[in-house]
Amino acid sequence: MNWHLTPAQAHEYAHHRSDDVTAMSVEAHITRCAPCRDLLPADEAWLARSWADLRDVVDRPRRGPVEALLSSLGVGEGTAKLLAATPGLYRAWLLATVVVLAAALLAAHHLPLGSLMFGFTAPVVPLVGVALAYGRGVDPAHTLTSVTPLAGQRLLFLRTCAVLVPALALCTAASLMLPSSHAPWASAFWLLPALTLVAGSLVLSRWLHMGAASAVMGLLWLLALGALVTSSDATPLQLLAPQAQVWWAGALATLLVAILWRVRTA
Amino acid sequence: MSPTTTVTASVHVRGLVRRYGTRTALDGVDLDLGPGVTGLLGRNGAGKTTLLRCLNTDLEATGGEVRVLGCAPERAAERTEIRRRLGYLPQNPEFYPHFTAFGLLDYMAVLKELGGRRARHDEVRRGLERVGLLDRRHSRIRRLSGGMRQRLGLAAAMLGDPEVLLLDEPTIGLDPEQRIRFRGLVSELAVRSTVVLSTHQIEDVAALCQRVVCLDAGRVVFDGTPGELVDRARGHVWEHRGHPGEGYTAWRLADGRYRVLTPADGAHTVSGPGLEPVEPTLEDAYLLLTGVEQDVR
Numbered sequence: 001m002n003w004h005l006t007p008a009q010a011h012e013y014a015h016h017r018s019d020d021v022t023a024m025s026v027e028a029h030i031t032r033c034a035p036c037r038d039l040l041p042a043d044e045a046w047l048a049r050s051w052a053d054l055r056d057v058v059d060r061p062r063r064g065p066v067e068a069l070l071s072s073l074g075v076g077e078g079t080a081k082l083l084a085a086t087p088g089l090y091r092a093w094l095l096a097t098v099v100v101l102a103a104a105l106l107a108a109h110h111l112p113l114g115s116l117m118f119g120f121t122a123p124v125v126p127l128v129g130v131a132l133a134y135g136r137g138v139d140p141a142h143t144l145t146s147v148t149p150l151a152g153q154r155l156l157f158l159r160t161c162a163v164l165v166p167a168l169a170l171c172t173a174a175s176l177m178l179p180s181s182h183a184p185w186a187s188a189f190w191l192l193p194a195l196t197l198v199a200g201s202l203v204l205s206r207w208l209h210m211g212a213a214s215a216v217m218g219l220l221w222l223l224a225l226g227a228l229v230t231s232s233d234a235t236p237l238q239l240l241a242p243q244a245q246v247w248w249a250g251a252l253a254t255l256l257v258a259i260l261w262r263v264r265t266a
Numbered sequence: 267m268s269p270t271t272t273v274t275a276s277v278h279v280r281g282l283v284r285r286y287g288t289r290t291a292l293d294g295v296d297l298d299l300g301p302g303v304t305g306l307l308g309r310n311g312a313g314k315t316t317l318l319r320c321l322n323t324d325l326e327a328t329g330g331e332v333r334v335l336g337c338a339p340e341r342a343a344e345r346t347e348i349r350r351r352l353g354y355l356p357q358n359p360e361f362y363p364h365f366t367a368f369g370l371l372d373y374m375a376v377l378k379e380l381g382g383r384r385a386r387h388d389e390v391r392r393g394l395e396r397v398g399l400l401d402r403r404h405s406r407i408r409r410l411s412g413g414m415r416q417r418l419g420l421a422a423a424m425l426g427d428p429e430v431l432l433l434d435e436p437t438i439g440l441d442p443e444q445r446i447r448f449r450g451l452v453s454e455l456a457v458r459s460t461v462v463l464s465t466h467q468i469e470d471v472a473a474l475c476q477r478v479v480c481l482d483a484g485r486v487v488f489d490g491t492p493g494e495l496v497d498r499a500r501g502h503v504w505e506h507r508g509h510p511g512e513g514y515t516a517w518r519l520a521d522g523r524y525r526v527l528t529p530a531d532g533a534h535t536v537s538g539p540g541l542e543p544v545e546p547t548l549e550d551a552y553l554l555l556t557g558v559e560q561d562v563r
Contacts, residue, residue, distance in 0.1 A: 056387050059403060061369040077383055078376040085365075085373055140363075143356035144422060147322045148377035149349040152342075155377070 010039035086162035093132050097125050101174040108178050119240050122190035126167035127197045131214030133159035189240040192248035199255035275300050276430050276460035283329035284316050291316040293484035303456045305471035306464040308481035314464040318432045322354045353428035357435045359419035363408035374422045393421035413439040431461045449474050468549040480555055492548055499546035499554050502528045506541050527554050
């Protein structure tokens with residue numbers, strides 16, 4: 001094209017009154033000709049905004065399926081990002097959880113009283129995940145993240161949620177695959193102990209490193225099992241029996257009150 | 267949120283003590299810092315990192331008083347307020363290797379409560395641009411070099427233009443060009459922010475700092491301008507054609523002569539032919555101050 005736009009042509013084009021052929025010629029021409037481009041009115045603010053929007057679309061990290069799901073459920077964009085990023089930090093733990101639960105299921109199906117292994121392992125699985133969720137030594141970027149406004153309880157609780165959900169989902173899936181001869185209540189017998197152990201570790205984290213707090217709770221669980229194994233008039237199964245679930249529910253409620261009280265007074 | 271006390275300095279420290287078990291890392295530190303760059307010098311174990319961690323709210327003081335931007339780190343609400351207005355680059359920062367550079371800064375910006383998504387992304391982009399990593403924004407951190415990771419840490423610390431910026435050995439791994447760029451960035455920020463730079467790189471202190479604080483065994487042994495520190499060394503720095511003997515801090519120069527430091531205690535004198543007094547550098551002054559007695563041949 002060896003012509004240039006006249007002011008009249010520019011005016012016609014700017015007001016969408018040019019015919020299609022002229023409009024296409026003008027568009028092809030103004031991409032190469034700055035003086036003709038300058039004849040067209042431009043909303044600089046709109047252009048800047050549009051370029052910024054475009055840049056943002058190109059630059060922003062792609063949302064993963066978890067983040068997209070959380071956002072669609074109404075979780076705030078920042079919270080969804082923090083929750084979705086967390087399981088990625090604990091892939092090794094997730095893998096280990098799958099292996100442990102698979103081993104427990106194999107035992108349940110092939111060994112006499114093998115279901116006990118699942119029953120006594122499942123409550124500890126989320127606890128281990130929570131121990132790895134937050135703190136110096138387990139979070140590689142802890143020195144960076146620990147001095148941000150969200151650090152401390154808020155980040156700890158967020159990460160606990162992010163760990164609990166996959167842990168509980170995996171344990172539930174495994175419990176549904178237990179042998180059908182198992183007592184009906186057995187599919188959920190591990191849930192209240194698991195939640196109680198996690199809540200206990202969160203309460204203890206007020207005074208102890210998260211890993212140490214979880215270790216204390218895990219140790220208490222093992223001690224309780226040990227005490228019942230060595231007792232002549234009780235069995236470890238009593239820890240998971242329907243009557244014991246009432247006690248677990250009471251302990252969990254008490255610990256949740258303690259956590260809420262801690263959050264309110266912090 | 268109202269700060270605990272009315273303190274004009276951004277960083278106000280009185281009688282700060284920090285112990286790890288029986289070991290005392292900080293032993294009665296007094297400091298008042300305002301806008302500008304303050305260099306924190308001292309040998310390994312002198313207490314520099316501990317001081318920064320007390321200021322950044324990561325460590326609680328065993329004794330004494332710390333106020334950052336008028337807020338007390340021991341109170342939860344005020345601690346959060348400090349964290350909103352503070353940037354920190356730890357020594358040898360570690361990251362999540364599977365994150366991208368953009369993703370990590372975005373994650374840090376969420377933790378720093380930096381606005382909505384668009385504002386946050388703009389800030390992340392600005393951060394990457396000023397440390398020269400915008401073209402690597404989609405690279406996984408595991409694929410970045412050590413120097414690039416250090417620059418990413420700097421960008422994370424500078425997110426949101428913090429009012430107090432604490433940098434622990436920030437120029438480790440940076441090439442000369444990046445180091446000059448870093449100095450420009452810090453100088454720009456220090457016009458309105460308080461920057462504390464803990465380093466062993468004396469040339470960074472000489473180039474950047476209006477004030478130098480030297481720590482030794484957890485105590486402040488010097489607090490003044492770089493010029494005042496250099497003045498202290500005047501008359502105690504020499505060049506000598508041979509090694510002066512045991513008991514001196516001396517090192518061999520490229521031309522075969524020795525640079526000799528004589529402490530101001532009067533017990534050390536250098537004599538003999540080839541001896542000439544020379545203008546001290548900040549490094550000479552620092553070495554004299556910290557009493558490095560060993561032969562550094």
